[in-house]
Amino acid sequence: MSVVDQAFVTLATNDIYCQGALVLGQSLRNHRLTRRLVVLITPQVSGPLRVILSKVFHEVIEVNLIDSEDYVHLAFLKRPELGVTLTKLHCWRLTHYSKCVFLEADTLVLSNIDELFDRGEFSAASDPGWPDCFNSGVFVFQPSLETHQRLLQHATKHGSFDGADQGLLNSFFSNWSTADIGKHLPFIYNLTSNTAYTYSPAFKQFGSSAKIVHFLGSTKPWNYKYNPQTGSVSEQSLGLGSQHQVSFLNLWWGTYQSSVLPLYKSIRTVETHVSPGHAVGIGGVGEPCATSAPSAGVPGADSAPGADQLCPALGPPEPTVKVDEPPPVPEGSHSEDVALAVSVSEISIEEKVKALSPEEERRKWEEGHIDYMGKDAFARIQEKLDRFLQ
């Protein structure tokens, strides 16, 4: 039975997080999906990835990026990149749904979770780092323009104590820890894969009933390399994380290999079957049409175009294959920000680091986009000054 006024919702602001969203979407489909699947994306997501997302999600909705740019609090969290998670607040604007379950792009569903729709707003599981706070990786909510507005006002007035969405949501739904135990989701709905083992006996006892695993932290499944022959993440890349999460990482990659890579292959097939000049580009040639139709019920948000809504390509697709040996799975390909390398013995997803020209660097400074934690950190500037003054 399909319930069309309820949805699972996720967020991906770039092509890398889209890989996670795709695995999440497919994991939901693999466990008797009965609700709609929605992904919120931002303009940074490339055309090819939009096409692939539209094969998994019923709705691919473009929203504006919201960034706290609160580098001081984000530094405490040691995750300067997470200001953009405030973009998540757009999910309250999905008022064509009566109730939704939000799942971050770094979560993986292990069994059917329809029972979450029996819970009310705001239901979430404890954060393992501070259990009186909830973790905002999985939560049940009720779309409402009024709540959305109040959340934005709260953000403007009080900021977020971690610079990201979790701090903001915890101070907004501030009575969560005491008001209603029915709104406390069991930990098996947000099992944080890398911290569960701090209480190993509990994991031994209850771990097998986990329903959603959350790859919380700075090292994500897509940062590992996977050997499709052994069905395991490669030993070398495991140095990045705990040995304990291997079985979940292998599950994530197994889903990627069996359910996501074939989607890239089908796009490549489209690419070879359409007439010249109308290719759906894997190399970033299929750009979204400027005239995409507004999404029903989401004021101000546009539905991202699906495969059939892409503008004509501007030229032939770039050569994109990056393969060592004839692959058993789709060949390597890339979008604007992601390089996918596939060989018989290894699959990897790599983020392309784009070097900025001095003019772009200067423009970013002038617009106030300053990388306080990285290349614009005070120590680096001091070094440059010292070199200059020598």
Ligand SMILES: O=c1ccn([C@@H]2O[C@H](COP(=O)(O)OP(=O)(O)O[C@H]3O[C@H](CO)[C@@H](O)[C@H](O)[C@H]3O)[C@@H](O)[C@H]2O)c(=O)[nH]1
């Ligand atoms: O560049 C980014 C970064 C994040 N996200 C989205 O935001 C989510 C949260 O970011 P992530 O890097 O996965 O954060 P976590 O490692 O899960 O860290 C924690 O901190 C976040 C910020 O408060 C909370 O949202 C999380 O629930 C909490 O677990 C992702 O899964 C994506 O859905 C993007 O789309 N693009």
